[in-house]
Amino acid sequence: xxxxxxxxxxxxxxxxxxxxxxxxxxxxxxxxxxxxxxMGNRRGARIVSVLPVDAVGVLDPAAVDQALLxxxxxxxxxxxxxxxxxxxxxxxxxxxxxxxxxxxxQSIRALDIGCGHGYVVRWLAANARFGPxxxxxxxxxxxxxxxxxxxxxxxxxxxxxxxxADGTRLSNPAAVQFSTxxxxxxxxxxxxxxxxxxxxxxxQAYFHFDFQPSPLAPLGSWFFHRVRMRSALxxxxxxxxxxxxxxxxxxxxxxxxxTPGFKVCMFSTHVRPLPLPRVFHVLLAVRPxxxxxxxxxxxxxxxxxxxxx
Amino acid sequence: xxxxxLYVLATLDALFVGYRDATGRSGQIRKHGYLLRAMLRGxxxxxxxIALIGGVxxxxxxxxxxxxxLWRDFEIYGETLLxxxxxxxxxxxxxxxxxxxxxxxxxxxxxxxxxxPFTAVRPFLVIGSVAAASWRVPRLESYVLSVAxxxxxxxxxxxxDQLWKRGLCRPA
Numbered sequence: 001x002x003x004x005x006x007x008x009x010x011x012x013x014x015x016x017x018x019x020x021x022x023x024x025x026x027x028x029x030x031x032x033x034x035x036x037x038x039m040g041n042r043r044g045a046r047i048v049s050v051l052p053v054d055a056v057g058v059l060d061p062a063a064v065d066q067a068l069l070x071x072x073x074x075x076x077x078x079x080x081x082x083x084x085x086x087x088x089x090x091x092x093x094x095x096x097x098x099x100x101x102x103x104x105x106q107s108i109r110a111l112d113i114g115c116g117h118g119y120v121v122r123w124l125a126a127n128a129r130f131g132p133x134x135x136x137x138x139x140x141x142x143x144x145x146x147x148x149x150x151x152x153x154x155x156x157x158x159x160x161x162x163x164x165a166d167g168t169r170l171s172n173p174a175a176v177q178f179s180t181x182x183x184x185x186x187x188x189x190x191x192x193x194x195x196x197x198x199x200x201x202x203x204q205a206y207f208h209f210d211f212q213p214s215p216l217a218p219l220g221s222w223f224f225h226r227v228r229m230r231s232a233l234x235x236x237x238x239x240x241x242x243x244x245x246x247x248x249x250x251x252x253x254x255x256x257x258x259t260p261g262f263k264v265c266m267f268s269t270h271v272r273p274l275p276l277p278r279v280f281h282v283l284l285a286v287r288p289x290x291x292x293x294x295x296x297x298x299x300x301x302x303x304x305x306x307x308x309x
Numbered sequence: 310x311x312x313x314x315l316y317v318l319a320t321l322d323a324l325f326v327g328y329r330d331a332t333g334r335s336g337q338i339r340k341h342g343y344l345l346r347a348m349l350r351g352x353x354x355x356x357x358x359i360a361l362i363g364g365v366x367x368x369x370x371x372x373x374x375x376x377x378x379l380w381r382d383f384e385i386y387g388e389t390l391l392x393x394x395x396x397x398x399x400x401x402x403x404x405x406x407x408x409x410x411x412x413x414x415x416x417x418x419x420x421x422x423x424x425x426p427f428t429a430v431r432p433f434l435v436i437g438s439v440a441a442a443s444w445r446v447p448r449l450e451s452y453v454l455s456v457a458x459x460x461x462x463x464x465x466x467x468x469x470d471q472l473w474k475r476g477l478c479r480p481a
Contacts, residue, residue: 073480074333081420083413085338090413117336126338152336220421227428230333230470271414278414 003218005244007041009237010048011071012185014064015142022141022166026058047232065144067233072117072145074234075181078224082279084180084209085123091207091267091282092178094297096130098290099175099204101297111174112138113167114182118149118160125153125160136160137174139167168197175204183210183251183283184244191246195258198285205286205294206262211245212269212281218242220279248306251283256309263288266306311387318394319359320352322431323465325401327351329428330469335480343480350478354469358461365457369450382446386454389442393434401427435462 013032016025029048036044051067052060079085092110099108110130112121115138125136138160140146146164153160163170167177177198186194198206211217221242225235246254248266255264262285269281284305286294295302331347366383373379404423408416439455472478 073336076336077333080332081424082417086413119336119338122338148336152338156337156339158338223429224421224425227425228333279417 003041003240003243004039007039007044007240007244008035009185009240009244010036010044010233011068011237014048014051014059014067017141019166022143022164024061024143027064028057029053029059030057032059044236047236065142067231068142068145069117069148070231071234071237072119072148074229074231075238076117076119077228078238079119079123079180081228084280085120085127087268087280088120088178088180088209089124089128090301091284092124092176093128093130094294094299094301095176095205095207095286096134097297098286098294100131100133101293102204102290107133107135108176109135109137109172109174110176110178111167111170112136113177113179115140115145115149115162115167115179116142117145118153118162120178120180121160121162122149122153122156122158125158126156138162139165139170141166168194173197173200173202175202177203177206178208180209180280181211181241183208184241184246191250191254192258195255199259199261204290205284206259207267207282207284208251209280209282210251211242212277212279213242213245213247214277217245217277217279248281248283252309255283255285259285261288262286263291263308265308268301268304269306272304311384311391314391314395315387316359318391318398319362319462320355321398322394322462323351323355323359324348325351326355326465327469330466330473331478331480334473334478337480347478350472351465351469354472355465358465361461362454362457365454369453373450379450382448382451383454386442386446386451389445390438393438393441397427397434432463435459 010032013035014027016027017023018025029051032048033045036042036048052063054060096108096110110124112118115121118138118140121136121138124130130136136159138146138149139162140149141164143164146162149162153162183191183194211221218239222239225238229235229238248269252264252266255262264283264285267282267284268278270277291308295305298305325348327348327350328344330351331344335343337343370376370379400423404419407419410416436459439458443451443455469478
């Protein structure tokens with residue numbers, strides 16, 4: 001059976017957290033397997049069936065965390081081979097400059113929502129030169145991934161911070177908020193609910209990199225993951241990500257509805273001048289009064305803006 | 310000359326295998342040292358396999374009743390391998406040049422167009438090349454050597470993987 005857009009990614013099913021306390025909740029392996037089988041995802045069910053459980057069938061949290069860490073390390077290959085850190089820096093730099101110009105003298109916090117093991121934040125801390133007034137923060141509700149992000153940042157003496165928290169609910173929202181590869185995890189109205197978190201005082205801009213759907217994306221994703229990834233879980237979820245990706249029209253629709261206080265557009269959808277779609281496209285939004293300054297700061301890259309809405 | 314060229318190519322292949330084997334295992338950002346060690350590990354761990362091939366060749370020469378004929382046939386055999394692997398290695402090395410350009414799109418393209426497909430076809434290329442060489446030199450010694458080459462070259466990646474699984478390699 002061919003994968004469907006409605007299939008959830010396995011990693012979304014393996015962990016559950018209380019949304020208020022972020023306390024980890026038990027996940028029964030058989031329930032996950034039944035859910036996958038009910039959707040016709042036999043391969044996914046097979047992958048889950050080998051994960052260890054305790055006496056009552058609850059997935060072993062340590063084994064699940066190890067599987068997640070392995071998956072995130074493997075997915076880092078994608079970021080490295082597609083120069084995601086550099087792409088991020090080239091967009092975040094002009095946005096930070098725009099925010100800095102609008103409020104000179106104030107420190108700027110840049111937050112990676114759902115940062116995983118913090119690749120982007122750590123890459124930016126290691127390579128980007130945004131200035132001492134910029135604080136790079138990563139947030140993820142998964143404490144294991146955050147612990148790994150902190151450990152790696154400390155190991156490489158990187159100037160960034162990680163919080164085990166729901167990045168959308170931080171008490172003091174960051175001026176610039178961004179993410180990589182999380183939007184397709186939010187289906188239906190959950191997408192609007194996620195984006196609505198940006199509509200808070202203090203947030204000046206947000207952008208989300210996510211897979212761009214195209215007829216070739218699932219095949220390309222399958223090929224890339226087949227060649228580069230080792231774990232069955234990463235291969236499964238990686239291919240499914242490309243299938244589940246939201247089209248630009250859906251992202252814009254959600255952003256317009258959820259964040260009326262922003263101007264929104266798609267950024268960098270194709271490898272111009274070729275009609276070749278990029279692996280990632282970017283949902284970009286800024287406060288209306290910052291649009292002109294951002295276009296100026298983007299310089300030549302302003303031509304990649306898809307038209308403000 | 311042919312054995313030396315094949316040795317260099319096999320060592321280069323081991324270096325790339327070492328690199329590829331190390332990817333996706335470390336979350337570090339600055340990993341030049343880590344990857345250099347991985348490539349060195351690939352080269353070193355590749356040597357026993359290359360030695361196995363060399364050993365098989367020596368034994369075959371020792372037991373053959375017609376040394377000169379086997380020498381001529383193995384020259385043809387080796388030449389066939391070079392016809393496959395010299396262009397393969399040349400394209401792979403040339404694909405690093407676009408990485409000097411500032412465009413991340415062009416740099417990424419090398420992965421999509423060259424390194425990804427080249428990684429995917431590598432096992433088929435190894436098997437295909439020895440099959441072609443055996444076809445040009447159809448004798449028992451060619452078949453024995455082909456089996457040795459396939460085992461030696463294609464076993465490196467699983468061997469390196471085992472080193473990780475047994476905790477003998479560590480990322481930061």
